[in-house]
Amino acid sequence: MRGNFGTTAWMAAALLVAGSGASAQTAPPAALVEDVSAGVTGVEAFDYVSADKQIQLGGSCKLVLGYLNSCQEETIVGGTVTVGSDQSTVAGGSVERKTVACAGKSMQLTAEQSGTSGGLVFRKPPSKNAATPAPAADRPRIIPSVGPVISVPKPGRVTIVRVDSQAAPVTLNLPAKPVDLGKRGVRLTPGGTYQANYGASSVVFQIDAQSTGDASPLARLIRF
Numbered sequence: 001m002r003g004n005f006g007t008t009a010w011m012a013a014a015l016l017v018a019g020s021g022a023s024a025q026t027a028p029p030a031a032l033v034e035d036v037s038a039g040v041t042g043v044e045a046f047d048y049v050s051a052d053k054q055i056q057l058g059g060s061c062k063l064v065l066g067y068l069n070s071c072q073e074e075t076i077v078g079g080t081v082t083v084g085s086d087q088s089t090v091a092g093g094s095v096e097r098k099t100v101a102c103a104g105k106s107m108q109l110t111a112e113q114s115g116t117s118g119g120l121v122f123r124k125p126p127s128k129n130a131a132t133p134a135p136a137a138d139r140p141r142i143i144p145s146v147g148p149v150i151s152v153p154k155p156g157r158v159t160i161v162r163v164d165s166q167a168a169p170v171t172l173n174l175p176a177k178p179v180d181l182g183k184r185g186v187r188l189t190p191g192g193t194y195q196a197n198y199g200a201s202s203v204v205f206q207i208d209a210q211s212t213g214d215a216s217p218l219a220r221l222i223r224f
Contacts, residue, residue, distance in 0.1 A: 027051070030085055031068060032178060034217045037061035046149075046178045046217070055081040057093055066218025071102040073218055100219045103141065140193055140206040143222070144215040147182020148205070150174060151223045152198050158224075160186075163204070164193040178221065198224045 029048030040061050063076045070086035079093020160170040191209035
């Protein structure tokens with residue numbers, strides 16, 4: 001009887017530990033590592049990091065984080081970084097923050113951008129008397145670069161199709177990690193509207209007509 005109790009207790013403890021490990025592994029990402037100095041251990045560029053993760057930067061190493069929910073971009077130099085849900089806590093180092101337009105926050109176009117980006121979508125051809133734009137939620141997201149960053153949850157195929165004119169589709173086999181299409185040599189057309197397809201999911205986006213190509217990874221990120 002005691003032997004059975006000991007075996008049962010051991011199995012329960014093992015299941016509890018395994019469950020804790022699974023929870024840690026499935027913690028949702030809080031931020032994207034946009035850049036990091038060589039020699040910093042535990043993270044690489046284009047890694048996702050979860051809240052409460054600590055990163056040691058030493059005296060002068062640099063880390064750039066883009067927060068997915070708050071759209072805060074942080075440039076941190078030195079010290080100990082504790083990742084939060086919307087921003088980091090930095091001990092013994094310096095941090096500069098700015099807000100960028102990303103999928104976590106509605107993008108606000110300037111009057112000039114509104115006139116040049118052509119970001120409105122109509123469900124049917126507008127009448128001669130009135131043109132009612134689709135709700136903001138139905139408008140394609142504006143990507144400020146000809147090379148988006150695409151992230152898929154599991155390795156798989158992504159097909160990018162231009163929807164406002166004829167163009168050859170782009171098909172990519174991507175790992176389960178954000179991929180900078182620009183670094184893969186994929187350059188989309190400024191002003192073009194595209195649909196990215198991954199499995200049964202799709203995202204419609206538009207390349208900014210005034211794209212300069214130097215936008216941060218967070219601003220270019222398309223997540224499935």
